[in-house]
Amino acid sequence: MNIGFIGLGLMGKPMALHLARAGHALHVWARRAETLAPFRADADVMIHDSPSALAARAEVVITMVADAPDVVEVLFGTGGVVEGAAPGSLVVDMSTIAPAAARGIAARLAGHDLSFLDAPVSGGERGAIEASLTVMAGGPAEVFARAEPLLRLLGRSVIHVGEVGAGQVAKACNQILTGVTVMAVAEALNFARCSGVDPCRVREALLGGFAYSRILENHGQRMLDRNFQPGFKAWMHQKDMGIVMDEAHRLGLPLPTAAATAQVFNALVGSGLGEEDSVAVLKLLEAFGGGRPVIP
The missing domain is CATH 3.40.50.720 (NAD(P)-binding Rossmann-like Domain)
Structure with a gap:
């Protein structure tokens, strides 16, 4: 063909x-x-x-x-x-x-x-x-x-x-789940480190329980490795979350966790990190926490 x-x-x-x-x-x-x-x-x-x-x-x-x-x-x-x-x-x-x-x-x-x-x-x-x-x-x-x-x-x-359009609705749902989960993983690892506990061991423990997700497994490891090279650029996730929020406004639907995540991606891109992978939200959390690195 x-x-x-x-x-x-x-x-x-x-x-x-x-x-x-x-x-x-x-x-x-x-x-x-x-x-x-x-x-x-x-x-x-x-x-x-x-x-x-x-x-x-x-x-x-x-x-x-x-x-x-x-x-x-x-x-x-x-x-x-x-x-x-x-x-x-x-x-x-x-x-x-x-x-x-x-x-x-x-x-x-x-x-x-x-x-x-x-x-x-x-x-x-x-x-x-x-x-x-x-x-x-x-x-x-x-x-x-x-x-x-x-x-x-x-x-x-x-x-x-x-x-027609149903594929894009499914992708918007995918971006809600991936965006919110990337943010949650970054928050969890940040919380562990700032509590004085090794985030590598915390992640290992969480992988064996109900908190397991592919994002915790794959993106969490990238955060631990401080590997921010783009597999999916932050500005693209920002764009996708914008689509989600536009659709939510059109439908009159509350999406509170998606809305908060969309704002974080806005801040990520606004901070000049749009060309890095979306796991760079970790850097943003470090800045919010007084600049203390999650992973040295």
């Missing part, structure tokens, strides 16, 4: 390479030339000078970009996907955007006789590299069935959640 892939960042790059290694003809485009470097030496990957040129050669176009305005630009802007895509082609957006934005994009694409699936993912850079992502898809069942074989090359868990 000819597959177009737009968005070759921390996660998009390994995802695109999985598709190529599975034997599909891969077509790529990127705003920044440096992101194309890993693909130039691969004779089976075709690099295009615009999204429309890419779409003209692809049956399926996958987008994995930062936010809804970026999706809209590559699909509908000058030289966008809709200018080159043949009727009946499929667009799969794996970015994290607002559910309402996904529904609006689907409606616009339908006017060009193009199908759409929103399929955001969870698992971060590691999950993208290992093809172990969780994929949450929204769209008609027949459209999901068409995309599913490709999605299973990228993730271990591929779930059709519901109609």
Whole structure:
């Protein structure tokens, strides 16, 4: 199958390479030339000078970009996907955007006789590299069935959640749970250290009880190691929590713990740490506590 892939960042790059290694003809485009470097030496990957040129050669176009305005630009802007895509082609957006934005994009694409699936993912850079992502898809069942074989090359868990936008609702729920839990783990380790107890031993104890979570296991270890290199950048988590809060306001729903976490991520980015991993909330707690490091 000819597959177009737009968005070759921390996660998009390994995802695109999985598709190529599975034997599909891969077509790529990127705003920044440096992101194309890993693909130039691969004779089976075709690099295009615009999204429309890419779409003209692809049956399926996958987008994995930062936010809804970026999706809209590559699909509908000058030289966008809709200018080159043949009727009946499929667009799969794996970015994290607002559910309402996904529904609006689907409606616009339908006017060009193009199908759409929103399929955001969870698992971060590691999950993208290992093809172990969780994929949450929204769209008609027949459209999901068409995309599913490709999605299973990228993730271990591929779930059709519901109609268009449902995948983004599931991703918003995911970001509530991950954001709040990252914050809770940082608070717990900070509390242990400031109480004079080894946070490494505390984490080890907690991993054996009901407090266990993959975030305590994986992100907690990164906090202990003071490894703040981005697997998922803090500014992206801030953006995602903004989507959550916008949806909560629209629905009139109280989300008190999510709201508090969103404010912490706002402070994290405002402190100049937006390019670090979201586990850098640990640094913020250290600053709140008079600058005492949790882990020396």
